[in-house]
Amino acid sequence: MKIIRVEGLSKQFIRKQKREGLLASFRSLVAPQWVEKVAVHPIDFTVEEGEMLAFLGPNGAGKSTTIKMLTGILHPTSGHAEVIGYCPWKERSKLAYRIGSVFGQKSQLWYHLPPADSFELMSRIYELGRNDYKQRRDELIERLGLSAYLHVPVRKLSLGERMRCELAAALLHRPKLVFLDEPTIGLDVIAKQKIREAIREMNRQEGTTVFITSHDAGDVEQLCSRAVVINDGRIILDDPVSVMKREYLTMKRVTLELRSEPRHWGPEGMAGSEERERRNEGQERLESNGRRSGDSQPYKTGGIGIRGVELIELENNRLRLDIHTEIITVEEVLGYIVRHYELEDVTIEDPPMEEVITHIYERSGKEAG
Numbered sequence: 618m619k620i621i622r623v624e625g626l627s628k629q630f631i632r633k634q635k636r637e638g639l640l641a642s643f644r645s646l647v648a649p650q651w652v653e654k655v656a657v658h659p660i661d662f663t664v665e666e667g668e669m670l671a672f673l674g675p676n677g678a679g680k681s682t683t684i685k686m687l688t689g690i691l692h693p694t695s696g697h698a699e700v701i702g703y704c705p706w707k708e709r710s711k712l713a714y715r716i717g718s719v720f721g722q723k724s725q726l727w728y729h730l731p732p733a734d735s736f737e738l739m740s741r742i743y744e745l746g747r748n749d750y751k752q753r754r755d756e757l758i759e760r761l762g763l764s765a766y767l768h769v770p771v772r773k774l775s776l777g778e779r780m781r782c783e784l785a786a787a788l789l790h791r792p793k794l795v796f797l798d799e800p801t802i803g804l805d806v807i808a809k810q811k812i813r814e815a816i817r818e819m820n821r822q823e824g825t826t827v828f829i830t831s832h833d834a835g836d837v838e839q840l841c842s843r844a845v846v847i848n849d850g851r852i853i854l855d856d857p858v859s860v861m862k863r864e865y866l867t868m869k870r871v872t873l874e875l876r877s878e879p880r881h882w883g884p885e886g887m888a889g890s891e892e893r894e895r896r897n898e899g900q901e902r903l904e905s906n907g908r909r910s911g912d913s914q915p916y917k918t919g920g921i922g923i924r925g926v927e928l929i930e931l932e933n934n935r936l937r938l939d940i941h942t943e944i945i946t947v948e949e950v951l952g953y954i955v956r957h958y959e960l961e962d963v964t965i966e967d968p969p970m971e972e973v974i975t976h977i978y979e980r981s982g983k984e985a986g
């Protein structure tokens with residue numbers, strides 16, 4: 618069953634044109650000039666009940682405007698939307714009882730109150746029955762591990778602790794659908810993992826539909842089954858995440874701290890000839906399997922001597938590598954490093970979402986033209 622249906626939904630803003638200079642500013646007050654900005658061109662998509670959908674795009678792409686229309690905060694310029702059977706901008710308060718939202722950049726908890734008090738206030742706003750509320754609250758405290766800081770004012774919580782409380786507050790009234798806008802922004806690796814686990818469990822146990830925007834490729838890979846990418850107000854990709862992973866999320870950025878400077882450095886790279894042969898065989902095997910064969914993307918060795926691995930930076934004992942994971946896995950590269958060098962520390966990062974989207978945009982442009 619479709620929980621969200623969007624047809625030809627668009628939004629155009631009209632804003633005052635600012636002019637430079639004092640005189641021009643006065644003139645603007647008397648005779649303002651207006652400019653139109655199409656934030657969202659007519660878009661169409663649907664979301665299945667129970668689905669976890671990533672809604673992605675660079676800054677200014679139209680994500681927040683779309684979410685605001687789907688939650689009834691904004692009226693569209695044209696088109697239709699149905700969210701859990703309601704027209705969001707016409708039936709906003711009815712819809713509010715059925716949806717939850719978490720905005721990573723904006724808290725919905727009372728800043729000077731402990732989370733326990735915010736939960737209490739929200740139970741009144743949502744008109745929850747006392748027993749039902751207490752049972753649900755205790756269940757969420759247990760599931761999200763909130764008991765240690767339930768009575769600490771929100772302003773004193775770490776970002777990760779606060780985000781788990783935000784999630785609990787959004788789930789208190791058992792919404793069928795939650796909008797999560799950058800739920801892991803600013804969190805460290807451990808806190809991100811905890812939030813992701815909580816989201817996964819909510820989806821698995823309660824079948825909650827999740828509509829998530831994020832600049833973190835990890836959120837998309839680990840949580841979502843489908844990704845919709847919007848750029849400049851237009852949808853440029855609507856694909857399963859497995860396809861996105863295979864086509865676009867094919868790089869990991871790895872920073873290594875070695876105990877000493879790499880020994881076999883130079884034109885030969887880090888790998889010995891045996892290793893290079895093995896890698897090249899691997900490459901042939903991959904190409905014969907049809908993956909990436911003929912793709913224009915160059916798999917530079919960049920001084921490392923392993924195909925699919927590029928050296929981005931070398932500073933004393935510190936190396937930054939880009940690993941193209943359809944050629945070689947991160948485990949294989951780390952295995953090689955560990956066999957040949959003493960490793961002190963390693964950090965594995967996803968490429969910035971902006972880079973991934975630029976790649977999608979360039980490719981969609983090429984395919985269209």
Ligand SMILES: Nc1ncnc2c1ncn2[C@@H]1O[C@H](COP(=O)(O)OP(=O)(O)OP(=O)(O)O)[C@@H](O)[C@H]1O
Nearest residue numbers: 630632654656674675676677678679680681682683
């Ligand atoms: N109230 C408004 N008045 C005029 N223009 C607006 C308004 N709100 C958004 N816009 C413009 O619409 C475009 C889309 O904005 P939107 O906030 O939806 O982008 P976004 O994808 O959510 O970006 P971000 O990731 O930075 O939050 C932007 O160019 C923005 O400047």
